[in-house]
Amino acid sequence: MPAAERLAFLRRLASLGRRFRPLTTDDPHEHTGGADGVRRPLLGYVVHGAGGLHAPSAHVRVVQRVELLAAAGRVDVAQVDAGAWARGTGTVDPDVLLVQRDAVPEADLDAFLARIRATGTRLVAEVDDDFFTDAARERLGRAEYDPGRLRSVTEVVRAAAVTIVSTAALAEAVRGVGGRPVVVGNQVDPRLWTGPVDAGDAREAAVGDVGDTRTVHRVLYAGSRTHSADLALLRPVFDGLVAADGLPVRLEVVGVSDEPADWYDDLPVPDAAGHYPAFVRWLRAHATRWDAAVAPLVDEPFNRSKSDLKFVEYTLLGLPVVLSDVGPYREHAARAVVVPNRTGAWRSAVADAVALGGPTPAADEHVRTQRLIGSDVAWERALGL
Template sequence: MSPSLKVLVVGDEERGAAATQVISFGQPLAGMPGVEVILDPHRQDPAAIDARLQDIAPDILVLSRYTWPQGKIWAEYARARDIALVFHLDDDLLAVPESLGAHKFAIYNDPERLAVLRANIESADLVYASTPVLAERLQDHGIETPIMAGDLYCSVAPDETHSRLLPAQGPVLGYMGTGGHSADLAMVLPAIRTLLDRIPTLHFELFGTIEMPQELSAYGPRVRHLPFVVGYDRFMPQLRSLGWWVGLAPLEDNAFNRCKADTKWVEYTAAGIATVASDLPVYAQACAGGCGLLARGTDDWIAAIETLLLDPARRQAMIGAAQDKLRRDYSHARLGEQVMRVLEAAQARHRGAVSQGMTAAG
């Protein structure tokens, strides 16, 4: 039986779908009846783009974080085939700060790349922003294409939180992230060092492309870096296997970070890890009701982390409450319904634009 709705999601990486596309479309739409979702990489060749659209024949095309000039080709070919086009963003790529690192700052702030990104966004029938704050930022940047914001970004399957792996034999504090989060990690380094000095059995682990800070090298085997794993389907099982007692979610307070979603809380919680996060609106709702602890200055971070490390009953109660919230409010089904509303709105706008064009031509 053929699907009633076929969605082609094109990401910005040549190697294949990144975590963003899997989280935002692959997982939530996989269980939607009558919907087929295909996650595709970036393609350089216009002929390959044309052939792919002809082969897939999607009802809707989604360009996700797409900053390549080929966005113009995707948009033109989609228009020629009467395919609705959505542009998806989960970060403010129109204003990437220097705190993400000199390399990313230079790449994303290249004037030509910014012009291409803006043109790609404006070529869509609808923009899908991952958070309401991001939607407001895009409007502030002068984006004229209508924008819909999501209330939910990262979700889980019902069975992902039912069983908890045993934690590590001794206390382990962890942080997972990419190299662009070095400034965030630096915020909590004083707290990490204080706790490593205060608790002789404590270990600290990093998971991802982020580098281990030189300041922690003095702790020898008590600090460990776990390499990045390719594919979100491998990332979550690996995170669950670590057995961290507490996971950190620090964020610098700036306009870029305030557009972010509470993804780290979702992933830590699904892995059975208690979360201590920056006291920002990004994490306020997720951590409310005893589902996480929020911290501002170094003293807050030390107190929150130490409380959870030294009080296993409170730690387990927090994880339990957080997982209950995760199952209730962060399901693939709920996110799938949100994504469907966006796709349906894009189709409606596309039909309206086509109808207006036909009327004007007549």
Template sequence: MLTARRILILCDAVGATQTISFSQPLADDVAAGRVHLQILAHDPAWVSIAGAQALVDRIRPDILVLSRYTSPGALGLTAAARALGAAVIFHLDDDLLAVPESLGRAKYNYYNQPERVAALRAALNASDLVYASTPALADCLVEHDVTVPITAGDIYCSVQPSTLMEPLPSTGPVIGYMATGGHGADLDLVLPAIEQLLEDMPDLRFETFGTIPPPARLAPFGERVAHFRGEPNYSAFLTRLNELGWWVAIAPLEDTPFNRCKADTKWIEYAFCGIPAVVSDLPVYQKACADGAGALAATSEQWLKALRLLLADQQARHDMLTTARQRLGARYGRDVLSRQVTDIFDLAVALAARQECERS
């Protein structure tokens, strides 16, 4: 009988990143007893060498994954894991070495603390393998002088095609935007089009979902603009997104180096929840939205045209969602991501074994 592979994932805070990247794709392996998975948020006790050693000795992982881990103590954790013969992977889904001010002053200040940046850089270069969510992010990490092997995921977010949610469109037209508070500058790209549509269509509503507030410039439209708080649990978040009944969703992105490293997660989540989407015409979304699986927009005129068409034409919305969901099944299946993660684990173990041989 094969022994379960023991995976320990440590992060600054447990959130959607770890659910999407590890909990979901490894769920079948965990259920079958092939993997023992533990995901923990940072504990200050781990900063000391003794604390790091105690954690690793207690769990005894075969693989340690530091997922978006910018807290102090990473080098002690890495050393303790390596002393047990464990492979070490650093996982990133954003370029946290170059967080821009456009994400908001709080995030900018948090991630750009010199000691945090230095700790992150040291942890990246102390790992056996860096797992980047996209090829663009992998390229950025090379430019940041990350010297250990880097591998990029072919996909980041996945779905179970059999669990796609039925569309629940509201009785009146609604444009929706799901985002965190650091995306105000992105939303500004499409506000002129939304304002125009709200003026032209008296029954149209605009709603935001998450920590992003409604834009102040839309206040003149009163109750036709609304905000819904996010859901910390990822499954509950998807259920709530589906229940909002948006006719069309948007995913604007400023064309910045940071955003070009992102994955097409918003488009996947919208399609999974039964909502056709208009997205920024950037490499992040171009492959996913090809052939009518989503509408691409780069200018205010293009945003206005795409949104107006979808709001006015139920068949166009249906056709776009159908194409999007066909793509989800063909390219973004949970089994695809499961194989990707397993292959990355295998690669990390092989690299760690090779490096141990070279050291001995």
């Protein structure tokens, strides 16, 4: 993420840290076995953040999977401080050490990899974006991504027994720098995304939406602030757009832009929902305010390695989805509306989508049977457990 956004994220972690109990700690008793006395494999994981507070990518790709794997009793887990472990001062001796992205600081990188070699610990890398191709590195450089962080993610990938990625395109990028990729599609936490909406969240959403009537069709676009170019694709799409029932169709953006514009509406995320699990609860509580959702992607090499996570999350919100005919979304042509990045095609698709009332049965079936954590054991196999 850009330097300014990363600093804001870290400040939020510091301010909220006391409010959340850590998932796991670097504790020598984490892997002594359960009540049955059986020693289970110890999975150590290295991610940004601590105390259960992490960036959304860490939650989705690592932390929630680790939580559910431990809850099932198949492994013991501990978050590992990469620097302490590299110096030999950590208190755990993991059987498998999973590193997400650039979570090993460059200052500790050489010592960390030396200890991996000395101990024979199985190292598994996890990446969810292209950090490797020339085009991607140029883009990341423009976003003020530190070259030291790029070195960290690249060297960890080269040293890892396998690198878990979410798409075939990203697997090719990993191979290009000497990595050994395994494709495991993104899955989301059923504890967050299924079941009843929290009653308190629902009451707060209802208060916030007082007076809401269907005098307009709202269309959701949620994402990080790295998607400003994708957002720009939608400006002519929503210019004067009217649905078949005569109601105007208005884009509502959550989190994509620092500088809201008058051609769309911005729904602010409250501070209390800044932490990813709380954000999901907040988003689900507001789902009835939207009639459809969109996931635009500019057709460029970096985006072709992106995952289809928005399709999964929008579907679980109960919304019909319109997707760009780019990279990760092309495989969903039979489940959602997939359109080329042409204004006319998008306008027609969005106007139709707001009348659908929900995702297609094919989308709902696919997501609920294949895209919830626990649907398969591919991730565990990639770890070598």
